[in-house]
Amino acid sequence: MAIDRPVDDGDLAEILAFLPRWLAVVDADTPEQRAALLNALLTDASEHPRLTDHADGGWHIHYRPDGLGLAGVVRAVVSVGTALHLTGRGMDRLGRCALLECGRAYGDFTRGGRQRYCSHACANRDAVRRFRARQAARKP
Numbered sequence: 621m622a623i624d625r626p627v628d629d630g631d632l633a634e635i636l637a638f639l640p641r642w643l644a645v646v647d648a649d650t651p652e653q654r655a656a657l658l659n660a661l662l663t664d665a666s667e668h669p670r671l672t673d674h675a676d677g678g679w680h681i682h683y684r685p686d687g688l689g690l691a692g693v694v695r696a697v698v699s700v701g702t703a704l705h706l707t708g709r710g711m712d713r714l715g716r717c718a719l720l721e722c723g724r725a726y727g728d729f730t731r732g733g734r735q736r737y738c739s740h741a742c743a744n745r746d747a748v749r750r751f752r753a754r755q756a757a758r759k760p
Contacts, residue, residue, distance in 0.1 A: 634691030651711035
């Protein structure tokens, strides 16, 4: 992502305001609710697709107007990227890490669509915890 404008505290504030709205998409209970929430983000953050060749990066598609600051670019990229992920992989392919103390959001890219953790580190940490709990339960 080419950042061709100054970044300021206003960008951070806008992104911090956007994140709870995006996390509501992740936490939605039904595909219909997820779609409605994401459609609202897309309405606010994107516009018709068009081809562009800026910053010598080669031709690609933008779903946002030119001249946006960092916060606007992030909102558009995250909203459109999420929509493409869900329509390409399945409306249930977002989740929260199953490790209780983590809770980070993730996009499920697994073949079978059964991802439960945000990272291998969290999966391993939970596996070790379950193993130790089983071992402790076996000791008299």
